[in-house]
Amino acid sequence: MMIHTNNYILNIKELWDDVPEEYLSHKERYENAIKKAFIVLKVLRQLHTGNIQITDHRTPTNVYSIQDGIFRNVNPLLIHIGLFWSTIAAQASTEQQAEWLQPDSSMIGTYVQTELGHGSFIRGIETTATYDSTTDEFILHTPRLSAYKWWPGGLGNTANACLVMAQLYINGTCHGLHIFLAQIRDFDTHKPLPGIKVGEIGPKMGFNTADNGFLGFDNHRIPRTNMLMKNVQVLRDGTYVKPKHDKLTYGSMLLTRVTLISDLAYQLSKAATIAVRYSAVRRQSPIKSNEPERQILDFVSQQHKLFITIASSHVYRVVGLWMWNSHKRVTADIHEGNMGQLPELHALACCLKAISSRDASALVEQCRLACGGHGYMMASNLPQIYAYTTAAVTYEGEYTVLLLQTARYLVKFWRLAAEHKPLPQNFAYFEDYIKKNFEQWRNSPEGIIEGFKAIVAGKTKAAYDTLQCNLRNGREFEEAWNMASVQLTNASEAYARSLLCEVFWKETVQLSTKVSKSLAIVLEQLAELYLMYWALEKHGDLLLYSTISRNDIEALQSRYEELLALIRPNAVGLVDAFDIRDEVLCSTLGAYDGRVYERMMEEASKSPLNEDVVNESFHKYIRPVTMKNKL
Amino acid sequence: MAKVNVDLQRERDSCSFNITELTHWIDGGVQKTEERKKREEMALKEGIHLEPVPSVYLSHKEKYELAVKKACLLFKMIRKLQEEENAGMENYLAVLGGNLGAAILGDGNPLTLHYVMFIPTIMGQGTVEQQAYWIGRAFNLDIIGTYAQTELGHGTFVRGLETTATYDASTKEFVLNSPTLTAYKWWPGGLAHTANYCIVMAQLYTKGKCHGIHAFIVQLREEETHMPVRGIKVGEIGAKLGMNGTNNGFLGFDNVRIPRDHMLMKNSKVLEDGTYVNAPSSKLAYGTMMFVRVMLVNDMCKYMAKAVTIAVRYSAVRRQSQPKPDEPEPQIIDYLTQQHKLLVGIASVHAFRMSADWLWLMYNNVTAELDAGDMERLPELHALSCCLKAVSTDDAAQCVERCRLACGGHGYMLSSNLPLTYGLVTAACTYEGENTVMLLQTARYLVKAWQQAAAGNTLPPTVSYLGELRAGRRSPPWDNTIEGIVKGFHMVASGKIGICVAQIEKRQKNGMSYEDAWNMTSVQLASASEAHCRAFLLSIYYKDNEKQVATVSPELRIVLQQLCDLYIVYWALQRIGDLLRFTSISERDIEQLQNWYEDLLVKVRPNAVGLVDAFDIRDEILNSALGAYDGRAYERLMEEAMKSPLNAEPVNQSFHKYLKPLMQGKL
16 A cells, blocks of 8 residues: 555656756745645545544654655644644644644645744743633734744745744733644635734755745734634633643644654665665775776775664664554553652653754764765755764754753753652662662673663762752752753763663564574674774763773774674675665665766766756857957 | 844854954964955945845856856956956956955855956966966956856766877867767856856867866857857756756767867877877876865865854844743853854864865965975875865865854845855865865875875875874873874874785785775775864864964963864864774763863853954854844845845745636636
């Protein structure tokens, strides 16, 4: 079914560009993407007639990955398809859902939260929704420039409706952020409604087909019933009915962070595929002077850049799925009224989102640079993958802000440990660290996992001690926290890394029993490579907080180099196994057939500049200068 | 001028030193500052940099056409300046390289290689007659040239080039050919549609023998019609991550004939009968490449200064979060984590500037020695320029990206100018010698130096520490001062090189060839090379800063010393693993360093805006909605957005074409 759908969509001719997107103007690019978006939407609607309830498709798989090939960037209807309907499904009352979730709805929607002056700190949002009981309406208003909504995808020119996060005011009391459905354009003419100022925010590093927009309200009125009222209500007389649990509204953000991990795994596999195949085709310099030039994949320094990317893709795929399952379990618990696991899930999602986006963008960039100058060409598709990946470092919760969220969680458990109070099983190692129950260092995956836990403990302790010291010196908690924040983020990062290592190793060992012997060996090599790589990257922390010796580090280095050599013969096979179609990979350097140079020349010939042998600018500008003496 | 943002004004008012004094110090004196300002004013008052619709909205083809237009206007302007002032190369260099050039042609200039490679190569490698014939025409822009070296299949490894130039004694011509697809020239700027002449690097064949890579001047297009000359296949290579104004091209030869005297013959010659006369030294040809690398280090300082100016000013304007319920949101620059991202960037500009100056001096000395026939210091210069090229471009790319990410989502907007700056900087990581290859070049030199030290020979100044540290094998007690850290970094470099040498020897003993052992050890070799470079950077910054601050006011001196300390302690903390391995630093020392570092962040914080203001980068050059002097970040973001052609009409045509039919179809 899935393959059938993919083939069906990929065979629609209008979805393929004669002139690649990167040659178009900003405006043409948007129009081209909209054209494709509606063809895809039409097909999706045909295939899922009547069913726009969207939860299952977010299970981490490659189902929708073909869109990467079609848009080479982002579908301007991404939020419409991905977040608009699912938020209504999750946050609107039964009656509201019955009214809005119609298969023939005229709404093209988006989700509008961040403002020009407000991002990760949601409570700072300035847009207001004031209840007017005389007309039974909310008045949406943008009090100043910094309150303009800024960034939402599809908002610029595409959406005619949106879910707006705004501060709810009733009778002069602010009840915090709530979600409102607002129509912003006429369904028939698409003109902005009176009181709505909407437009696009301009070109970006990537996501240029996402149609990111801005939005301002000038006392814009919407019916009371347009507030999403599943968990909270405003009654006709202005009575505010509180939610049972105030954490419920953060559910969709948590889910986005969880699915992001899998998405980043997929971006990593794309980058690794391109760079590894190219490195097998590209030859440069002989290793011995009388030999022919070698495949650059034979250079150990190149293997060092690439194999960790292959391994990391597996790590994030495995951990992404693990988080997806945890999320499912926790959500089920919440429906049973049990919130106990939510803080842990939140803490995990925060640091894993931060570290996965940082790792992924660094590794994608490493792959691009490993392709030398040719990686700089848009036709390699690596610049686009980087632009897409690096955006994740700041959206859906900025990197440092998220690490500091997790740090609060770590500090909480360290405090328990320091006060010799009982700890949950997964933080038992804090107690070991305090009691100095150090195990003898082992140069093995298990030993490294233990070592990483010691780092988490040691770094949390260091940050905690600094925090306490600041407090003792009379600083207020917030100030003391700020002064310790560099160390707190370090602790958080270490925690994420230790989780990644442990989950990946355990899952790999388990998986190895279920696959053929020859595959099991390779998978374990990859997992070991990942652990060795990070042990070497963090050897300073290991020296500080574990019992590793200098000689152990030299041995680790040798083992790491051995692993590179062991993986080298299977490198191409490993990326082929990601099984990414050429139409989705969109890369001259990475296509399955390895006709790198032919494809580069073919792509170059698609440039509109190459249609004319002499560009008109010669006659207009160059000739008057070079021929000045003859004219 | 519009009103300055109040937060930014307050930062400036509370700066503890005189910002202008620092600007003069950076420029190298009051007079230098005035000259720079005058040149900027002259270049910018013409308005060539202004774009009614910002070029980021244009199509690829339109972007090129705009770049050519500007490049030609720029040339006319420089010519006018030259006539008025009768100056030397100063104006060309100032306008082409660095900040001014980037202000006018933000995403690359199709004429850059004409000035930076075409003319200098003829000057460096042409005979007196050849120079007389070509240089005047080139300077006057009667012809437009470029420099074609890299090929589709061949980059950093120059000896692998496939293009051939075969001497035909019967007609006294060279015949140029691209024997395969991989032999097509690929990348040269201005090659696609701009240049009509080109210096081509090709394998020279005469009398049936290959004599390696030589430079030839080839006409590509007719001067009158601009049509490609017979046998020339030329075009552009397509869109790139950045530098889309440079018009990078490809070039293939099908039996293209050029006169014998179009080979540049200052060093090697081919006589009329086809006899090849060898150059006195093959090393001479590396001069231009080394020059470019030295200049690159300087360019990286300028890009870092831009990025950090944008990010620091924005961080003083942006407010976020509410640590305390009853207080307003703080400026994000008050967060220690933000200071951690930005302040080291300010220090890096100064650190690399001092190393760049040092390298420039050495380059000039060595060039002078070369002219006198003395080549002794050439390998040392080569080694130093290779690793500094790699480390400066790497550090700059990371610094720019860190600044961009520190601006949150808004840094992702092209109107912040940070993405475009990153595009320019990261390109330098792979061009002019890929960074890993560069580090391994330096590593070869270091391994040799190590072996010489082992044999008891004295070493050249920049590696003399290897000899000293080899002698005293035992780690002395750790000294937790700036001087101690610098010394520690030398021990790290020395220790790493020592381990590499031992590894290679061990692997050879186990039966590996030297080359395979080298390859197996290359990850560690690259890291040793980086460590050597880092030690150099730290020690030059420390020493030269010490010397240079002696002449400034006490207020400024304090701040400059804090910056230098900050940089050195920052790197110590980045490299604690290495320090633990190769010195006797303890956990307690490291805790103290961490405290010292945090303390320095707090000390530098109040002067952050003043420190970036002192880089004195005009708004037209900065070209950033987030970083302008007045701090009107949000107003400027909105103003820039309103320039989008998509915002010129309330309803885009695609609504009628696609969206409406779909909705009416009620699918």
